[in-house]
Amino acid sequence: MASLSQLGNSLYRGDVSYNIVGRRKAWYLVSAILIVLSIATLGVRGLNLGIEFKGGAEFSVPVEVANDQSVTKARETVIAAGESPSSVTIVGGNKIRIQTPALATEASNALSAALAKSFAVDEANIKVQLVGPSWGDEVTKNALRALLVFLILVAIFLSIYFEWQMAVAGLIALAHDVLITVGVYALSGFEVTPASVIGFLTILGYSLYDTVVVFDKVKENTHGIHGGSRATYSESANLALNQTLVRSINTSAVALLPVLSILVVGVSLLGVGTLNDLALALFVGMLVGTYSSIFVATPFLCQMKERTAENIALAKRVHARRKTGDASEAIKPVVAIGAPIVSSAGPRQQQVKKPRSRRSGK
């Protein structure tokens, strides 16, 4: 922990600086590969939709020990009752989950009674879920509508609170996160349930939450830089990234720990269920969300901002100034070089400088 604190100090003062903005092509490549992979898997394998989306019936029967024999027994019971099981699986070691195509309520009552008899359990302990075929469409339609409304409102908010470039960059990072999370679902074959959809929708909020925090620092650092010639927009933004890196790590840890605990506790105690479906989507989404607000949103923002006239002029002034050799006052030219720069002298040996906040207007 102390070392993270030390890293935080060094990052803050720029003694250690990861050139994140300058190496955007590398991050874009990583993201592009992930996105292409996600889209390809989605196209080839598609999503494993839960019965909530396909319509059907699901029975969850508690058994003492779930093994292949109990699965066979469940299958036979269903067939004997005149229904065709579409899947019979073991869940959490002590439950058998049986899914069938849509059943009428009478048929489902009969099957549930047959299962209760066959496994010698109280019928009340069998969890039954019947889903009409239109229900899933409804959920999907609502989710898409929510997504659209959310995107429009968030774009408006970001444009007002920050600026339109930040809104664009934030939304691109958002699309990135959702695509990759959905891709992970397609690739792993995890079942998509309404709970996973809640998870996806939450990622929207979380991904933007994280981006807002980073952009707030970028906004602060780049405020008033056009008056001087010390650092380009990208350099200032990169410093902001480095300065919020520790916060990003802490926040992600604190947000992911409870989600991880849902996953572990949920799987060991309950098997599959609402909690896990949700937690899985959140876990993947939060990881990708943290990544994207640092490695996708900000570099993309810088790319857009560097094209504006005032930032082109600023970059020219900064480069001209550096050429004349007045480098001692300039911010460390982190963008020019690739690898993290660790100054040869330790932080303690550094010259006492005026605090950075006093040098650039704020």
Add this chain to the structure above:
Amino acid sequence: MAQHYRPGRSLLIFIVGIIGLLVWTFLPGDRHTPRLGLDLRGGTQVILSPSLPAGQTLSQDQLNQTVSIIRQRVDGFGVAESEVTIQGSGNGAKIIVTIPGETSRTVVDQLKTTAQLNFRPVLAIDYGSPKPSASPKPSASGSASPTASASASPSASASPTPSPKPSVSVAPELLIPPIQSKDGSGDFADRFSALDCAKSDILKGSNDIPAQYLITCQKDASVKYALAPADLVGTDIASATAGLPQQGAGGWQVDLKMTTEGAKKFADSTTKLSKLKAPNNQFAIILDGVVISAPAVNEAIIGGSAIISGSFTADEARALAQVLKYGALPIGLNVDEVQQISPTLGNDQLKAGLIAGGFGLLLVVIYLLLYYRALGVIAVASLASAAAITYLLFVILGRGIGFTLTLSGVAGAIVAIGITADSFIIYFERIRDEIREGKRLRAAVEQGWSRARRTILAADFVSLLSAAILYYLSVGSVRGFAFTLGLITFVDIAVAFMFTRSLVTRLGNSHWMNSGSAWTGVSPTRLGVKASTSEVN
């Protein structure tokens, strides 16, 4: 602005607020725990949607009427805290029925029954006596009315009735329910004879067209009837209640009230029937093509109110009243989703949710303490007070607006731990940044807050926005999740602004926090500031 900030005052307001919530939670009422959703305590949830012919739109009136009928039916099950709610409107509306606890598996059928209720004059009754029938003609059936007073109970009939033998040859498709005829002529009598209630599908219910003649059976398959076109339909009934007669004599009865139009129809019908001989003085109450009861009419009933009496038990009378009153839904319903969860499973899920939440919280506490030390203690205290406020709000909202805590709500709360803790992290990192700039702790705390506040508000706003949109545009479990998430975001803002900030400011003034000890979490040395530079400010 920062100079005028008085940490003691906001802390006081905060504590008074919490005490207020505590009093509100624990003083009045009888419920001191949050209302749990059915996935946490077991029960049945049914989501119904209206099924309408293409091009037809559902009026708000029809919807409300349907919901009130369903609500009555649900209340009729007698399970406390059952709920019927509407989400959405028009054709896209959803009716969500929640019945807690262990419920019968037939609940769903009873809910969605569109139930056509008709009142038809009886043409002929066959009590299914094993004796061979002498007369196959329904209208000529000489069966006697069970009792002089109105009684539908076939058991009350002692008289052996001639019964037509099902030997008449009738094409089988003519016996597929509903067995109806436009005018009651032709092979109608033969079909009546041929029908065997025990073997027929009639009891499963069928679509009964009121304007046609009908052959059908009593609910328990004991009696079969030939019936004339309906004189009254379900919508003619204004109300029906089960009760004991005021004189105290006799068994349970059902009191009927007709609508104005219904009263007129009923008067005409009873005038006609009362002049006839048994069994033609009886009218049958038919629900979905099955006879529920067939009382005899003793006299013309003009006033629009009537009493159906007989040897009813209390349960029978209530069931009959229920059918009469709420029999007909104005629209058909589709079952979108049925979820039945046993109380055991619900309890398991609750336990798992609590364990996951507790464990996650513990990990976060350890992380915060290790990283932020003394500041971490404040963070943990803030998290704890946020958790306490959230719990109290769950209880209060459960009582006030019927908020129920579901599994997805628990998940929302667990996710919110991260967002709440992040507010403190943003604040603390800002304070540390200011110290790295060389500021003294006291100044750093103030500066850090004024910067962190903006970020916290902007970030929480996005979080609230997504919760609000999810809440308004979704149904079922998504809503519970969104509500919890949004609620806790508000709690987070309150705690960060009134509690965390006050404590940090207080602590920032303390001697120990300024001592530079590594355990404070804000030690300038550990934050890389040399002793001399920390004097810059």
